[in-house]
Amino acid sequence: xxxxxxxxxxxxxxxxxxxxxxxxxxxxxxxxxxxxxxxxxxxxxxxxxxxxxxxxxxxxxxxxxxxxxxxxxxxxxxxxxxxxxxxxxxxxxxxxxxxxxxxxxxxxxxxxxxxxxxxxxxxxxxxxxxxxxxxxxxxxxxxxxxxxxxxxxxxxxxxxxxxxxxxxxxxxxxxxxxxxxxxxxxxxxxxxxxxxxxxxxxxxxxxxxxxxxxxxxxxxxxxxxxxxxxxxxxxxxxxxxxxxxxxxxxxxxxxxxxxxxxxxxxxxxxxxxxxxxxxxxxxxxxxxxxxxxxxxxxxxxxxxxxxxxxxxxxxxxxxxxxxxxxxxxxxxxxxxxxxxxxxxxxxxxxxxxxxxxxxxxxxxxxxxxxxxxxxxxxxxxxxxxxxxxxxxxxxxxxxxxxxxxxxxxxxxxxxxxxxxxxxxxxxxxxxxxxxx
Numbered sequence: 001x002x003x004x005x006x007x008x009x010x011x012x013x014x015x016x017x018x019x020x021x022x023x024x025x026x027x028x029x030x031x032x033x034x035x036x037x038x039x040x041x042x043x044x045x046x047x048x049x050x051x052x053x054x055x056x057x058x059x060x061x062x063x064x065x066x067x068x069x070x071x072x073x074x075x076x077x078x079x080x081x082x083x084x085x086x087x088x089x090x091x092x093x094x095x096x097x098x099x100x101x102x103x104x105x106x107x108x109x110x111x112x113x114x115x116x117x118x119x120x121x122x123x124x125x126x127x128x129x130x131x132x133x134x135x136x137x138x139x140x141x142x143x144x145x146x147x148x149x150x151x152x153x154x155x156x157x158x159x160x161x162x163x164x165x166x167x168x169x170x171x172x173x174x175x176x177x178x179x180x181x182x183x184x185x186x187x188x189x190x191x192x193x194x195x196x197x198x199x200x201x202x203x204x205x206x207x208x209x210x211x212x213x214x215x216x217x218x219x220x221x222x223x224x225x226x227x228x229x230x231x232x233x234x235x236x237x238x239x240x241x242x243x244x245x246x247x248x249x250x251x252x253x254x255x256x257x258x259x260x261x262x263x264x265x266x267x268x269x270x271x272x273x274x275x276x277x278x279x280x281x282x283x284x285x286x287x288x289x290x291x292x293x294x295x296x297x298x299x300x301x302x303x304x305x306x307x308x309x310x311x312x313x314x315x316x317x318x319x320x321x322x323x324x325x326x327x328x329x330x331x332x333x334x335x336x337x338x339x340x341x342x343x344x345x346x347x348x349x350x351x352x353x354x355x356x357x358x359x360x361x362x363x364x365x366x367x368x369x370x371x372x373x374x375x376x377x378x379x380x381x382x383x384x385x386x387x388x389x390x391x392x393x394x395x396x397x398x399x400x401x402x403x404x405x406x407x408x409x410x411x412x413x414x415x416x417x418x419x420x421x422x423x424x425x426x427x428x429x430x431x432x433x434x435x436x
C-alpha cells in the first residue's frame with residue numbers, strides 16, 4: 001500500500017525530532033501502522049535549516065499554505081506554536097480536508113472548541129497527544145485506556161521548567177530568582193519564562209485534560225492560574241519539616257457543585273510518588289472510580305520525547321484514515337452531541353486545605369488571636385509549627401496547616417488575620433493536596 005504523506009509546518013526542535021525518529025524507526029512504524037508514513041514536504045521560514053534537516057528528497061518551502069494546498073498531502077503536522085498564524089493554518093488545513101497533528105497546547109486550550117467543531121464538520125481528525133506532557137501518552141490514556149471510568153480527578157506536574165526550579169530550591173536551598181537563572185543557564189527555561197513560571201503553560205495543558213476527562217468544552221478562560229514566583233526558600237524548608245513537598249500542580253476535579261480547573265503551587269505529602277518527581281520530569285495522577293489511582297511519568301518536553309507523541313498520532317491517523325468518521329475516537333473522548341455543560345467553579349467555591357506562613361511579633365497572645373479567628377470561621381487546625389525567635393529577635397514565623405475549607409471563607413479570615421497589628425508581613429498561603 002502506498003505510504004501516507006505528511007507535510008511538516010515548522011522544522012525546529014520538535015520538527016527535527018519528528019523527522020529523525022520517523023526516519024530511524026520507519027520499519028517498526030510501518031509494521032504498526034499497516035503502511036508507510038512519509039514526510040514529503042516541509043515548510044519553514046528558515047529554508048536552509050530545513051533543507052539541512054531533510055535532505056534533497058523532501059520538498060522544502062517557506063510558505064506553509066503551499067503544504068496545505070498540495071493535494072498529495074494527507075496529514076498536516078503543525079509545530080509552529082502560538083495562537084496567531086498557527087490557528088489560521090490549522091483551520092485552513094481542516095477546511096482543505098486534511099487531518100491535523102499538533103503539539104500546540106495554547107492553541108487547543110483557547111480555540112479547541114472551534115477547531116474540533118470544524119474537524120467534525122469536515123470529517124477529519126485533529127490529534128494532539130504531544131500537546132500535554134510531551135512523550136507521556138496521557139491523552140490516549142484519558143480518551144481510550146480509561147474510557148470505562150468516571151474520572152474523579154487529575155493532578156499533574158505538567159511543566160518541567162517549574163518542577164526543575166522547585167527541585168533546585170529544595171535540594172540546594174536556593175531562592176526562586178537564583179533557581180530561575182540556573183534553569184535558564186541550563187536551557188530548561190526560556191529567556192522570557194513568563195508562561196512557565198506564572199503557570200500559564202500548565203493551565204493550557206490542564207484545560208485540555210479537563211475537557212477530555214469530563215466531556216466539557218475547553219475553557220481556558222475559566223481556569224484559576226497561579227505561578228511559583230512568590231514562593232520562598234523558607235516555605236520549601238517548612239513544608240519538608242511537616243512532611244510535604246511543594247509542587248506546581250495542574251488540577252481538575254469533578255464535584256457535586258461543578259468542575260474545578262486550577263493551577264497553583266501545592267503541598268503534597270512526601271510519601272506520594274508524584275511528590276518525588278524531580279528535575280524537569282512530568283507526572284500525571286488520574287483517579288478513576290473503577291481503576292483507582294494511576295500514575296503516568298516521563299519526559300514532558302524535548303525533541304524526541306515530543307516527537308514520540310507526534311508520531312503516535314500519525315500512526316493513529318494512518319490506521320483510521322479510511323474509517324468512517326463516526327467510528328473514530330471523538331476528539332474529546334465523548335461524542336460531540338453528548339458533551340456536558342457542567343460549570344467550572346470559581347476559585348472562591350473550591351474546597352481545599354491550606355499552609356499558612358505568618359511573620360508575627362514574638363509576644364504572648366499572638367497564637368491565640370490567630371487560631372481564635374480561624375475557629376470563629378469554622379476552620380480547624382491540622383498542624384502547627386512555631387519557630388523559636390533567635391536571641392534579640394522580636395519576630396518569628398508561625399506555620400499553620402488547616403483542614404479543608406471553602407476558599408472564599410479562607411480569603412475572608414485571612415483578611416482579618418492580616419489586619420492584626422502583630423502580623424508584620426503579608427501572609428503566605430499555599431494550598432495543600434493530599435491526593436489520597
